[in-house]
Amino acid sequence: xxxxxxxxxxESNEEEPVHLPCNHSTISGTDYIHWYRQLPSQGPEYVIHxxxxxxxxxxxxxxxxxDRKSSTLILHRAxxxxxxxxYCILRxxxxxxxxxxxxxxxxxxx
Amino acid sequence: xxxxxxxxxxxxxxxxxxxxxxxxxxxxxxxxxWYQQALGQGPEFLTYFQNxxxxxxxxxxSDRFFAERPEGSVSTLKIQxxxxxDSAVYLxxxxxxxxxxxxxxxxxxxxVT
Numbered sequence: 154x155x156x157x158x159x160x161x162x163x164e165s166n167e168e169e170p171v172h173l174p175c176n177h178s179t180i181s182g183t184d185y186i187h188w189y190r191q192l193p194s195q196g197p198e199y200v201i202h203x204x205x206x207x208x209x210x211x212x213x214x215x216x217x218x219x220d221r222k223s224s225t226l227i228l229h230r231a232x233x234x235x236x237x238x239x240y241c242i243l244r245x246x247x248x249x250x251x252x253x254x255x256x257x258x259x260x261x262x263x
Numbered sequence: 264x265x266x267x268x269x270x271x272x273x274x275x276x277x278x279x280x281x282x283x284x285x286x287x288x289x290x291x292x293x294x295x296x297w298y299q300q301a302l303g304q305g306p307e308f309l310t311y312f313q314n315x316x317x318x319x320x321x322x323x324x325s326d327r328f329f330a331e332r333p334e335g336s337v338s339t340l341k342i343q344x345x346x347x348x349d350s351a352v353y354l355x356x357x358x359x360x361x362x363x364x365x366x367x368x369x370x371x372x373x374x375v376t
Binding site: 189196197198202246252254256 | 313358368
């Protein structure tokens with residue numbers, strides 16, 4: 154499976170935007186970029202996914218570099234409830250399972 | 264609506280005991296996955312079912328781990344002769360087929376003493 158690289162942890166202030174980076178230099182043409190997050194004592198939760206174009210949904214935006222070797226998850230206005238571990242995952246179109254890395258632990262400061 | 268339900272929420276087992284962990288997926292979801300999450304780590308893939316067929320069990324750590332989904336709905340993960348290193352949160356997820364989101368339960372926390 155292709156690998157992703159994320160910072161171990163990040164901090165952000167409440168009510169400010171947060172940009173979570175992910176590098177995936179070995180991405181293949183059949184890999185989708187998925188983001189999940191895991192709040193304390195809960196299972197992972199789907200956030201967003203994309204292939205080539207930027208994507209927006211009610212939770213977040215996903216900005217994908219033109220060469221697809223990196224992407225950024227954008228939380229437009231962080232709240233304390235957004236404190237979680239965020240996982241950036243490459244998922245091959247032919248593969249139903251997802252493989253998690255270590256993720257980024259996001260701390261939100263009040 | 265009902266999400267993925269896992270039971271029990273917590274399980275304490277003495278070393279050497281057998282345990283069975285249950286997963287009720289979202290109704291109509293074809294795919295079902297089991298993951299193991301050690302403290303402070305990301306979830307590790309264990310096994311995957313499509314309906315009742317176990318298509319991938321490459322992540323099962325030993326032959327003490329066994330999963331089944333006999334009628335293509337509820338699944339059970341069984342761990343025989345538990346050992347301390349089996350202590351972890353066991354997560355179940357379900358989904359439709361394809362590049363679609365996985366829906367996770369909140370897991371069963373297994374502690375082996």
